Amino acid sequence: MQNYYHVLGVGASATAREIEQGYLRQRTRLRQLAADPAMRARLTEVEAGYGILGHPRRRVAYDVLLAQEPDMPVLPPHYAAAEARWYHHARLARSLNVALLACCLLLGFDWALPLRQYPLETVQSRFPVSVPAALSAPEMAYRVHTAHTSFRLPSAIGHRVRMGQAIVVWQTPLLGIVQRISVPESPDGPAPFRPYGGTIYGTFFLLPLLLAAVAAVGTWPGHSPETYVNTAAVGALLTILTLVMLLCF
Template sequence: MQNYYYVLGVANTASVAEIERAYRQLHARIYRRAIVDPALNERLQTAYAGYQILADPRRRWAYDRLMQQEPESFAPPKRPPDPTKVLLAQAAPKARWVNWGLLAFCLLLALDWALPLREYPHELVLARAIVSIGSSVSNPQMAYDISTPHTKFRLPSAIAHRAREGQRVTVWRTPLLRVVRKVSSPTSPDGPAPFEPYGGGIYSGPLALLPMVLLGVAVVGVLPKRPAELRVNTAVVGMLLWIVAVVLLILY
C-alpha cells in the first residue's frame, strides 16, 4: 500500500495545512521537469492522489485505518547509508588515536619547555652559512645558520656578527628536543647579555601559539562522545599543525 505521508515528505501526524504546503512545494519544484520526465510525472500524480486523500479528514481517517492494518507501511523505505558518513564512521577511531598522538606530542613539548635548559659553555663557532628567509624579491631577508660542536641555530643578519667563525659562545638548549633558546657571546663588542636565535624557537614569540593551538585541537579530538566528522576534522587539522611544528623545530 502506498505511503502517501512518505511521498509528500510529512509525518503521519501532520496537519492539513502542513500536507497542503508540502504538496505545493513538491509541485512547484518538479512540475516543469515532470512534463518531459515520465518518472517525475508519475511521482507528481502519486503526490496529488495522496494530497486529495490526506487533505480530506474523512478519507484520511479511512486511509489511516487501512494503514494500521499494515504497520510496515507507515515506516519509510530504507535508504542506503550516506557513503561519506560511512567513511567518516570508519575513520573516526583511527582519527581519535591520531589525536591522542598529537596530544602526546604537545605534552612532550611542554615537558621539554619546563625542564632546565642544558648549557654548553665555550662552544666554538665552526661555520656560518648565509640563508634566505624572505620570499619577496623586492624585500629580501637574510639570516645565518650557525654550527657549533653540539648545537645548530639561526641568527638574523642584524645580530649575526655576534657569532663569527672561531669565536667562543655559550649556548642554552632544551634537553629533549634540543631547541636552542638562548645564546651568549662574551667576546662580542655588544656584550655578554644572552640573546635569542632567529624566531626564538617554537617556545617563545608568536610561534609559541602553535603548540597551544595544536593542544586545543587534539583535546577536542579525544573528548568522548564526539561526532565522527569532528574527530576526523581535528585529526586532519592537527596533523597539518604538527607538520608545521616539526618543520619549525628542524629549521630553528
C-alpha cells in the first residue's frame, strides 16, 4: 500500500496545513521536471495522495487501512531534502547535456557541409606561438595569417609555408576550422596537409562522437538523477579534452 505521507514528505501526525504545504512543495518541484516520464508518474502519486490526505473523511479511512499494513522502514528525516537536491542537480545536469549535445550537432554540421575554399591566399604573417613543456623534445608551432584565414602549423611542416607565398586553404563553413592546406609552389609538392586544429575531424574524430553519445544518454528521459549527473560530469571532461585537441593539435 502506498504511503502517501512519505509521498508528500510529511509525518503521519501532520496537520491539514502541513499536508497542503507538503503537497504544494512536491507539486512545484515535480512540475519543473515534467518532461521526464518518471517525474510525471511521481506527480500523479502526489496528486492522488493529496486527494486522500487533504480530505478529512478520506484521511481517517486511509489511516485505518494504513495501520493494518506491516510496519514500513522509517526514512531518515533528511531523506526528502537530499532527494530534492539530487533532482535539482539532475535538472541542471540534463540542461548541460542538452547544451553539449547541441555543440556536437554543430560540429557534425560543420563537418558535413562543403568546405569553403580560398584559392591563392597570400601568407601575410608567420611567427612562432608556442613551445611544448617537454625539454627532451623542444618544438615550435607557427601561427600563419592570410587575408581570410588563420591557422597553426607544427614545426615539422612549418617550412612548407613562407611569407608572401600563395597557398590554397580549405576551411569549414560554420566554425572556420582550417582542414587542409596546399602550397602549389612548395618543393615538397602541392599535396594537401592538415594544420593544428584540423585533426578534430580527422585523427581525433572519435572524441566528439563519444561526447555526443554520452550527452545523448544524459538527455534521454526516464533515467535516474544519478545518471544525469554522472553523464554531465563525463561530458564536461570530454569537452575539455575536445577543446584541448582542437586548440593544440
